[in-house]
Amino acid sequence: MTNKGLLIIFSGPSGTGKGTVLKSYFANHQEAKLSVSATTRAPRLGEQNGREYYFISKEKFAEMKSHNELLESAEYCGNCYGTPRAPIESWLEQGFDVFLEIEVQGGAQVRRLEPDSVGIFILPPSVKTLGERLRGRGTESEEVVQSRLKAAKHEIEQAVNYDYAVVNDTVEKATAEIAEIIHAEKHKTSRNPALIERVLNYD
Amino acid sequence: MTNKGLLIIFSGPSGTGKGTVLKSYFANHQEAKLSVSATTRAPRLGEQNGREYYFISKEKFAEMKSHNELLESAEYCGNCYGTPRAPIESWLEQGFDVFLEIEVQGGAQVRRLEPDSVGIFILPPSVKTLGERLRGRGTESEEVVQSRLKAAKHEIEQAVNYDYAVVNDTVEKATAEIAEIIHAEKHKTSRNPALIERVLNYD
Secondary structure: OOOOOOOOEEEEEOOOHHHHHHHHHHOOOOOOOEEEEEEEOEEEEEOOOOOOEEOHHHHHHHHHHHOOEEEEEEHHHOEOOOOOOOOHHHHHHHOEEEEEEOOOOOOOOHHHHOOOOOOEEEEEHHHHHHHHHHOOOOOOOOHHHHHHHHHHHHHHHHHOOOOOEOOOOOOHHHHHHHHHHHHHHOHHHHHOOHHHHHHOOOO | OOOOOOOEEEEEEOOHHHHHHHHHHHHHOOOOOEEOOOEEOOOOOOOOOOOOOOEEEHHHHHHHHHHEEEEEEEEEHHHHHEEOOOOOOOOHHHHHHEEEOOHHHHHHHHHHHHOEEEEEEEEEEOOHHHHHHHHOOOOOOOHHHHHHHHHHHHHHHHHHHEOOOOOOOOHHHHHHHHHHHHHHHHEEEEHHHHHHHEEEHOO
């Protein structure tokens, strides 16, 4: 009997290293999948349909939304973005844990629809560290850095709406902590209604 | 800043290996303590006050109970047993995780008073395995084994009232799972109200 996988809502401000942590996690966890968003924007050079995004038309997007086939959706710079429900449901049924890397508003939308999901928020060690990381990239002006830090503070204030908070001190530590959280969640009695029956009845 | 420790309500039917699992856990976790019960029964040979039990008079027990100094209490074979609140509170404040090894009725009493506690229920791989373990001891008649199995089934049905269920397949695996559960619980945002403030304000 395969248990259903976990849906993990994974958020944290830009520059916290979410992507690096996920990459490290996926390298050691074959049972985990990363949800792929749908978008109406055109693919950029090198992007593959179904890898970076599902690239779909505005008409298809509107249809999916009206048919309740998106777990969340948002508009950004004139393009629509959303999370298709079907591939996630299919993976969960097969026992895969599915990570949804998403900003906090989208995360809240998904949470309302999927109360069994697990919310993990990645925190920088401090906003100061976050500023140093953003400046360290050397690609952004100080004005942009300040604007990102302000946005980050707003996001961090939403961390209380997540089940767990993990500080990204080092990638290894953060990755190990995520693995522990997921293992622990799988031992919740509320997620194992069949276990007690099995222990009682198996001869 | 030391975070407060966790209070862990640890239950499971007799013969499931709770004691062995705890011994293995404590051997590697100096930050954990085992709660000691108070009793009005006389100490047996080799028992030390404050180690196996706090041995107290019936008058003292009644006084503690009336002063709300016991987290739970029960009478068994004419003797009173109870869990003193003060040593647990002191350990938790110092940051120790405190395990309360307790049967399900007592566990439910503590849970009502301490909603922040974490309930972990240890399951045998199956009731059949449990019967084999009890018979393997060679100290009990088949009648006693049957009576214990019946009691075990009643206890196992209460596992749903615990947060987590851990199957004791092997001591190593069960111990590791308990460690993961405790680490994960410590990352709950609800247990870290100061963390987000610290990330936002630390410069």
